[in-house]
Amino acid sequence: MKSKVRKAVFPAAGFGTRFLPATKAIPKEMLALVDKPIIQYGVEEALASGCEEIIIVTARGKSAIEDHFDISYELEASLEKRGKKELLQICRNVSNMVDLKYVRQKEAKGLGHAVLMAKDLVGNEPFAVILPDDVIDAPVPCLKQMIDTFDQVQGSILATMVIEGPAISAYGVLDGNALPGNPKVIEARGMVEKPKFEEAPSKNAIIGRYILTPAIFDLLEKITPGAGGELQLTDAIKGLLKTEKVYGLTFDGIRHDAGDKLGMLKATVDFALKRPDFGPPFREYLKSLSI
């Protein structure tokens, strides 16, 4: 019987140092992209892709995430009293979205360690991992594209995008060959974390969306600190390659690194321009700038 991807894990326990000082007291995942915290984009993507359970890996100082997805009685009562129906609906949509589960990562030991914290909540089934600071604007949700591919190949899937030039050195890079007749799906042979430009095995950079089989958990328990002294998810995925097939999927869509200041600015412009309520005046404003 084919396995189904029902659960999505959101590692959200990192320090967000690239966004200091904003992230000193506010979780990076709660930074607003236009008018929604970046983690909400990821949760909406997971739900639109058919996931039924959302698991968030949190840490000390991250309670704003739990509050955001919870009911806010005082705020709702106040909005109701003042007849602010639209705003009330916006708030209720968030708290009604889904029941979220939370698990703590006591120490930020790396992405691999954060995913391992979700082991008991995931159990013995394939699951998705969404890095909330990668916000993806896509005609079909990126995770849905990955789940459709998983349904065909029944193996772990990593979202990849083509990066031209030396910028590839900032990513994990996939080594492998496209499946016959399906150039967007690459069967992985290996992967290299942040290679030098000349040594990159391909232009296929791995970004923050994964579908993993539960075999990853045993491997995560065994890995030792890798790049940056952190327990790296990619090291465990390399181990997975020895026993299972792993694929890269070049998804259709645009990925924004909203955990980075410049990435967030670009995402803000793109998303704001698409807004029917204030996109047109914002476009006029941008045109008026003498740059």
Ligand code: UTP
């Ligand atoms: P990042 O490296 O982008 O996040 O990890 P970070 O460490 O918070 O940010 P910088 O680099 O210092 O600015 C990707 C995701 O993995 C989570 C982060 O919260 C982020 O959503 N993460 C990272 C954890 O949950 N635990 C960790 O130990 C590390």
